[in-house]
Amino acid sequence: MPLTKTEQIVNASLKARRKKERAFQLFGIAAIALALFFLVTLMGSILSKGIPGFFQYYITLEIELDRERLDPLGDLSEQSLFDGQAKKIIEEVVLEKTGAKSRNGRKAARKLLSNGSDTRLTSFVRANPSLLNSTQKVKFALDDDADSYFRGFVKKETPEQQRRLSNIQIEYLDKMNEDGLISHEISDYLFFGSASRNAEMAGIKGAAIGSVLTLLVCFVIAFPIGVATAVYLEEFAPKNKITEIIEININNLAAVPSVVFGILGLAIFINLFGLPRSIPLVGGMVLALMTLPTIIISSRAAIKSVPPSIRDGALGVGASKVQATMHHVVPLAIPGMLTGTIIGMAQALGETAPLLMIGMVAFIVDIPGSVTEPGTVLPVQIFMWADFAERMFVQKTSSAIIILLLFLILMNGGAIWLRKKLERRW
Amino acid sequence: MTDIVETIVNCDGVSVFYGENRAINNISIDIGKQSITAFIGPSGCGKSTFLRTINRMNDTIEGCRIEGRVTVDGQDIYDASVDVVPLRAKVGMVFQKPNPFPKTIYENVAYGPRIHGLARNKSQLDDIVEKALTGAGLWAEVRDRLQDSGTSLSGGQQQRLCIARTIAVEPQIILMDEPCSALDPIATSKIEALMSELSNEYTIIIVTHSMQQAARVSQKTAYFHLGNLIEYGDTKEIFVRPKDPQTEAYISGKIG
Ligand SMILES: Nc1ncnc2c1ncn2[C@@H]1O[C@H](COP(=O)(O)OP(=O)(O)OP(=O)(O)O)[C@@H](O)[C@H]1O
Ligand SMILES: [Mg+2]
Numbered sequence: 001m002p003l004t005k006t007e008q009i010v011n012a013s014l015k016a017r018r019k020k021e022r023a024f025q026l027f028g029i030a031a032i033a034l035a036l037f038f039l040v041t042l043m044g045s046i047l048s049k050g051i052p053g054f055f056q057y058y059i060t061l062e063i064e065l066d067r068e069r070l071d072p073l074g075d076l077s078e079q080s081l082f083d084g085q086a087k088k089i090i091e092e093v094v095l096e097k098t099g100a101k102s103r104n105g106r107k108a109a110r111k112l113l114s115n116g117s118d119t120r121l122t123s124f125v126r127a128n129p130s131l132l133n134s135t136q137k138v139k140f141a142l143d144d145d146a147d148s149y150f151r152g153f154v155k156k157e158t159p160e161q162q163r164r165l166s167n168i169q170i171e172y173l174d175k176m177n178e179d180g181l182i183s184h185e186i187s188d189y190l191f192f193g194s195a196s197r198n199a200e201m202a203g204i205k206g207a208a209i210g211s212v213l214t215l216l217v218c219f220v221i222a223f224p225i226g227v228a229t230a231v232y233l234e235e236f237a238p239k240n241k242i243t244e245i246i247e248i249n250i251n252n253l254a255a256v257p258s259v260v261f262g263i264l265g266l267a268i269f270i271n272l273f274g275l276p277r278s279i280p281l282v283g284g285m286v287l288a289l290m291t292l293p294t295i296i297i298s299s300r301a302a303i304k305s306v307p308p309s310i311r312d313g314a315l316g317v318g319a320s321k322v323q324a325t326m327h328h329v330v331p332l333a334i335p336g337m338l339t340g341t342i343i344g345m346a347q348a349l350g351e352t353a354p355l356l357m358i359g360m361v362a363f364i365v366d367i368p369g370s371v372t373e374p375g376t377v378l379p380v381q382i383f384m385w386a387d388f389a390e391r392m393f394v395q396k397t398s399s400a401i402i403i404l405l406l407f408l409i410l411m412n413g414g415a416i417w418l419r420k421k422l423e424r425r426w
Numbered sequence: 427m428t429d430i431v432e433t434i435v436n437c438d439g440v441s442v443f444y445g446e447n448r449a450i451n452n453i454s455i456d457i458g459k460q461s462i463t464a465f466i467g468p469s470g471c472g473k474s475t476f477l478r479t480i481n482r483m484n485d486t487i488e489g490c491r492i493e494g495r496v497t498v499d500g501q502d503i504y505d506a507s508v509d510v511v512p513l514r515a516k517v518g519m520v521f522q523k524p525n526p527f528p529k530t531i532y533e534n535v536a537y538g539p540r541i542h543g544l545a546r547n548k549s550q551l552d553d554i555v556e557k558a559l560t561g562a563g564l565w566a567e568v569r570d571r572l573q574d575s576g577t578s579l580s581g582g583q584q585q586r587l588c589i590a591r592t593i594a595v596e597p598q599i600i601l602m603d604e605p606c607s608a609l610d611p612i613a614t615s616k617i618e619a620l621m622s623e624l625s626n627e628y629t630i631i632i633v634t635h636s637m638q639q640a641a642r643v644s645q646k647t648a649y650f651h652l653g654n655l656i657e658y659g660d661t662k663e664i665f666v667r668p669k670d671p672q673t674e675a676y677i678s679g680k681i682g
Contacts, residue, residue, distance in 0.1 A: 316518060318511050319541055
């Protein structure tokens, strides 16, 4: 059968069309490959640095928990434990284990354990008062330089003046390792420690709690305001010049650099209202300003996606506008609103710049107990750690990044789960 | 020729505008109580627009404006003192596409009575729901699955659910905008039978594209063309002896 005219024309153009399609496909694949390459490199670098950061080296020592010496007042009070000789007791054991005799040797041996060892011993005593006056095995963290030796960052071959450990210190460490005192374990300081200048003691607990408190404030403020704004703009606002300008501005706000919100927060909340610096309350309010546009935009999209026929159905049986909105439109839009909110909050979780502006970058050892106590947040903690040169801080920085990423994945996963769970069909 | 016993809806010189566009042009019509009136006419001629003026659903459309007078039961419904909530309770509407709420069957029917406070307690509400579903010819099919989602029903069942939802508030007038256009012949005939039954109690105005449907169910037919009411009269008359050549052309399939 002869080809029709249309078929002839179509056939003639087929080759060129195919070629275009192939080129387009290739371009797409190349773009994805490039993106994947960067992703893998990034994840590889973070994981390779960060995973070792989850572990650190500990030394287990047998300590005689002499009550007279540890708790001179006998009431286990902070004062009493502070007056006690925890530090001295540990040092005696270390000197014995290393066999350090000379003045220099003893000085070198003392520096092998973390500065926080005496606090660790007193908290151990406080937690287990029944063990007083007995001999117990207690685990202490190694000082970060000693830790670096076992990690292989400090090498014996390096000339003594150029490394952070002296020959004699290395000798002691080797000896204790041979005696089986050194162990490599998951770092409890990383998870339960707070800000510290000593790398081996630094942890994210304070920052993580600060993040949670800040996000809580952010949610409590941004979600209701955002949803109310979206509902009003979508359902009730007259369509005129003023609402149009408001709409355009909300959309533009979503693109404003976050640091600007920090400056705004500094000017309004701190300078004008006189709220204290560095507190999660102000941080949360600033982040709420920042996430509001995201929440409003996604909530409006969620409301728009509710079919108008549902509204008509409600109005048709005599529901008022508010009833139709509250009984039908909002419940159907809630999953979309929540998804948008979680994504906005995830953004807020990773935000650093605006919080620097309001002073959440201060070095705070205490863990914030409420939204009005000074604190910091995870990304700011990461930012601060990244500034320190110690090898262990470098690793802990990556570990904290992994934890932050896990939080983000968790939140985004939660958003997906919510959407799947609440999704309705009509 | 008009044998309207009692007029319930009276329109006098009604024009409707979408912005600058005039969709309805100076229409006057009387609609009789407890009867079925069919609106027919080519697509885009303004049937839906006109139907929606009777329960003020056009109010929800931005830029829609109406001129003239519409009275229901002698009351001017566009008077500033009129509240649309009781008006729509009195003039119910069934839409072209079945639009049950994504809630249970029970909740779909109970919604209207609940917001209007028609039931004083749960058992009264149960009664209303049962009565409305029975009235819509759906009770037998759904009595055991009242807690299922309304959207889990078939298209025809959904449309009857929407009718049940409408009659649950006991309106006087039911407006139906092409209620069978998404349904198969069997579901259609069920709804037509239902309409005939409902017309004993309610006034029904139906927009339809099916000549046969108009001929089967309605007592009166109005033919619209380009926003004008061309002809209005007894259905039998219109289908057998149309007075206007345009009506004749449409009915015999020359305009469409
Ligand atoms: N929301 C609206 N905004 C602007 N113009 C509209 C709107 N709805 C309808 N119109 C216009 O009004 C006129 C009448 O429309 P209408 O929907 O009433 O027609 P119809 O007779 O119901 O048609 P169909 O049989 O296709 O449903 C059309 O010209 C249409 O373009
Ligand atoms: Mg229509």
